[in-house]
Amino acid sequence: MIRFEDVSVTYAGAAGPSVRGVDLEVPEGELVLLVGPSGVGKSTVLGAVSGLVPHFTGGTLRGRVTVAGRDTRTHKPRELADVVGTVGQDPLSHFVTDTVEDELAYGMESLGLPPAVMRRRVEETLDLLSLAELRDRPIATLSGGQQQRVAIGSVLTPHPRVLVLDEPTSALDPGAAEEVLAVLQRLVHDLGTTVLMAEHRLERVVQYADRLALLPAPGAPLTVGTPAEIMAVSPVYPPVVDLGRLAGWSPLPLTVRDARRRAGTLRERLTAAPPQPAAPTAPLPPAPVRPAPSPSPLTRLLRGRGPATAPPSAEAAVVESLAVRRGRVEALRRVGLTTWPGETIALMGRNGAGKSTLLAALVGLVEPTAGSVRVGGAAPHRTAPRDLVRRVGLVPQEPRDLLYADTVAAECAAADEDAGAAAGTCRALVSELLPDIADDTHPRDLSEGQRLALALAVVLTARPPLLLLDEPTRGLDYAAKARLVTVLRALAAEGHAIVLATHDVELAAELADRVVILADGEVVADGPTAEVVVASPSFAPQVAKVLAPEPWLTVAQVRRALA
Structure with missing residues (x-):
């Protein structure tokens, strides 16, 4: 169905090819997962299937890519639209209509399908992706994860024979990600749809792939094999594989179930290790600053600067009985939250639960309908921007929104x-x-x-005492995420309070002191990370699931205990 024959792509001004000598054949009805570190050319390979590379991106493509027998050099993307459905990393770039239902129908209208067929497929897709209650909603009012599901739905309705997906679960909560992956499984096994997908969150998808295609470095040759074969040599791998490498298991486990079956001896060894210190329960005092064994370059750079305002003993932010209404939607209800200097909080919950709205209220982008928000003693929505940047800073879901x-x-x-x-x-x-x-x-x-x-x-x-990040690991590989964790730990050690809205349970386990879970605009859990995530089947990291009931959250904790 998809064939690459000695394909290389070189962009204008680049020192060398982004990908070189790619040979790959994906037969009909197979799901192939493209893996590798950031910047190795995965998006370029995906773009060559849909014809976006080189017709839209420019550059020079050498070799040959065919999809269902059509050569992408001579067939432009619109001439492949009836065969290939593509969802990129940024769902907003896909939308051409204003509402969910119209967007699901647009691709079929372009192909001239009969109205009766369009209506049936729209209803099927609304049910498949749990979008029925959003059918009349303006796309602009949806959360990032909801927009991601709509983007996926819009390419499913024309029933393409090939699906090309770039980070399809990056903005989805764990439950929604499982729903999307279950849909892909049904398409592959029941309808014979061919899927080529790139995804950094391998813990979510590696077990569903028929084969893995590894790009280990820019310009390096592509290696294709079974998931177990590739995970044994890949420079990127999920926590369950990392745990298997640490424990010396062979073959390496790909799922929590596989790992639990082999983890009996490891659990016995860890039982003798000292338990992880329990964090205090709410109400929380000012969080202690975590000592660093040796200062990182970023810590040295920030040392002496610290947060711009707020004395060390003061709360970084206080939210009391906060309610926010956005049009007909009550986005937040009776939310209370206090953050302290040096503390890192992970906001978690389903797509549309209100996480981004809470961050927007903390940075003054939305005005409370009821209740109050105080950041450094001031109401952010009433504070002048030049003063506000010295109190709180937000890195949004799309960092490009800050870059002009x-x-x-x-x-x-x-x-x-x-x-x-x-x-x-x-x-x-x-x-x-x-x-x-x-x-x-x-x-x-x-x-x-x-x-x-x-x-x-x-x-x-601006050295804001309060730093907010919305889905900061979206689009990051494991190495880039580790660097981000190092940076954020250095900032917390310097006294910055950090609040992360994230679906990345592994990030929360690695970094957060507290986890706050929102559901339908309300706080349903607030406590130390280990207590909250271990008690939740959806938000528990892989290591916690493998080693339960022992209180371990990350491979790093296990490695230290065994040492």
Whole structure:
């Protein structure tokens, strides 16, 4: 169904090919997962299937890519639309209509399908992806995860023979991700749909793949094999595989069930290890600053700067009985939350639960309908922007929303001016977070992880005591996520309070002191990370599921205990 024959792609101005010598054949009815670190060319490979590479992106494609017998060099994307359905990393770039139901129907209208067929398929897709209650909603009012499901639904309704998916579960909560993956399984096994997918959250998808295609480095040859074969040699792997490597299991487990069956001896060894210290229960006192055994470069860069305001003993933010209404939707109800300097909180919950709205209220983007929000003693929606940036900073789901200039240097100069910081302050942060990025680089030419790092540097220039991040690991591989964890730990050690809205249960387990779970706009759980996530089947990390009832959350904790 999909065939790559010695394919290389070189973009204008690049020093060498983004991908080189790719040979791959994906037969009908197979799900192939494309894996590898960020920046190795996975999106380029996916784009070559739909014809977006090179017809839309430019560059030179050598070799041959055929889909259902059609050569993508001679067939433009619109001539492949009846065969290939594509969902990229940014769902907003796909939408051409205003409401959910219209968006699901648009692709079929373009293909001239009969109205009766369109109506039936729209209803089927609404049910498949649990979108029925959103059918009349304007797309602009949906959460990022809801928009992701709509984008996936819009390519399912025309019933393409090939699906190309780039990070399809990155913005989805664990439950919604399982629903989408179950739909893909049904399409593959019941309808013979061919799926080629790239996904960094391997813990969610690796067990569903028939084969894995590994791109280990830029320009390196593609390696294809079974999931177990590729995970044994891959530089990127999920926590359950990491745990298997640590324990010396062979073959490596790909699922929690496989790992639990082999973990009896490991659990016995860990029983003798000292338990993880329990965090205090609410109400929480000011969180202690975590000592670092040796200062990181970022810590050294920030040392002496610290948060711009708020004495060490004061709360970073206090939310009391907060309610927010957005049109007909009551986004938040009776929410209470207090954050302390040096504390990291993970906000979790289903898509549409109110996480992004709570962050928006903390940064003054929405006004409370009832209740109050105080950040550094001030109401953020009534605080002048120039003063507010010294109290709280938000890195949104789409970091590009913060980036307006044509170069990295111009972004940094604007950040210094807005924050009233000394010239070069932002650029020094960027140099630490993004080594080897030239001043004249355009932000749109950066990878997702690089854009996140640039946006984080822009926000940190003002040294806000409260730092908010919305889905910060979206589009990041495991190595990039580890670097982000290091950066955020350094900031917490310097006294910054950090609030993360995330669906990444592994990030919460690694980083958060507390977890707050929202459901339908209300707080349904608030407590120490270990207590909250272990008690939740949906939000427990893989290691906790494997080693339960022992209180271990991450491979790093297990490694330290065994040492």
